[in-house]
Amino acid sequence: LVSSFSRIFSTHSKIEMSNLEEAKKLAAYAAIDNHVQSGNVVGIGSGSTVVYAVERLAQRVQTEKLKISCVPTSFQARQLIIKHNLKLSDLDITPSLNVCIDGADEVDSNLNLIKGGGGCLLQEKIVASCAKQLIIIADFTKNSCKLGDQYKKGIPIEVVPTAYVPIKRKLESRFTGEIDLRMAINKAGPVVTDNGNFILDWKNFDQTLNWENVNQQLISIPGVLCTGLFVNMAKKAYYGMADGLVKVQE
Numbered sequence: 001l002v003s004s005f006s007r008i009f010s011t012h013s014k015i016e017m018s019n020l021e022e023a024k025k026l027a028a029y030a031a032i033d034n035h036v037q038s039g040n041v042v043g044i045g046s047g048s049t050v051v052y053a054v055e056r057l058a059q060r061v062q063t064e065k066l067k068i069s070c071v072p073t074s075f076q077a078r079q080l081i082i083k084h085n086l087k088l089s090d091l092d093i094t095p096s097l098n099v100c101i102d103g104a105d106e107v108d109s110n111l112n113l114i115k116g117g118g119g120c121l122l123q124e125k126i127v128a129s130c131a132k133q134l135i136i137i138a139d140f141t142k143n144s145c146k147l148g149d150q151y152k153k154g155i156p157i158e159v160v161p162t163a164y165v166p167i168k169r170k171l172e173s174r175f176t177g178e179i180d181l182r183m184a185i186n187k188a189g190p191v192v193t194d195n196g197n198f199i200l201d202w203k204n205f206d207q208t209l210n211w212e213n214v215n216q217q218l219i220s221i222p223g224v225l226c227t228g229l230f231v232n233m234a235k236k237a238y239y240g241m242a243d244g245l246v247k248v249q250e
């Protein structure tokens, strides 16, 4: 699977947006059809691929009279659930989920993930940890051999705002690479997450690190709330392919 992707990646810049959108939709529809049944509590991830997952859920509620409750992982996910008239729940009401469907920024050959490109990592990790299965949906550009091969924006780390400078210094002294405070697109200030926190993006990291150990080291620093490293969490990944097929990694 990995080698068949390398040719596609080398021409990534030439990939048409419409192909990527079609690939996202293929993955999302396949995952919803294979993993969601009536009576389920479903975690709704964040990002552009999840839009198609919610669209498919809404279709199935209409046509099959599927009965589901949805737990959002972000303000965006909550808005999507409301817009499609799906039943909105939360972790107070439904703390155990059957499945969580979410996107990813990169998936390695062991199903370890980088998430949080959209800044929703903390709630995504909490909701995924409450689900029996985390199912990833993505276009074909997200599949990778090693973390950092494809995704160059770094590993997101959500931090308490007052602690971002000491955390940045600690990370710079312990690891190779660069640590950048994520700024708003207009550079007027830092990105503030749904939880009121800042994000540090760790770029150009050593790709041979043990991600489980690294994640433990990072979350042991006071003020670090969550990392975008999702290690041993995903059960399967669905990739929409350029040729219109769906590939499954498990």
Ligand code: 5RP
Pocket: 045, 046, 047, 048, 049, 050, 102, 103, 104, 105, 114, 115, 116, 117, 118, 119, 120, 121, 124
């Ligand atoms: C947001 C996320 C998203 O799931 C990730 O960025 C993938 O998004 P997209 O489906 O738009 O590629 O982790 O925090």
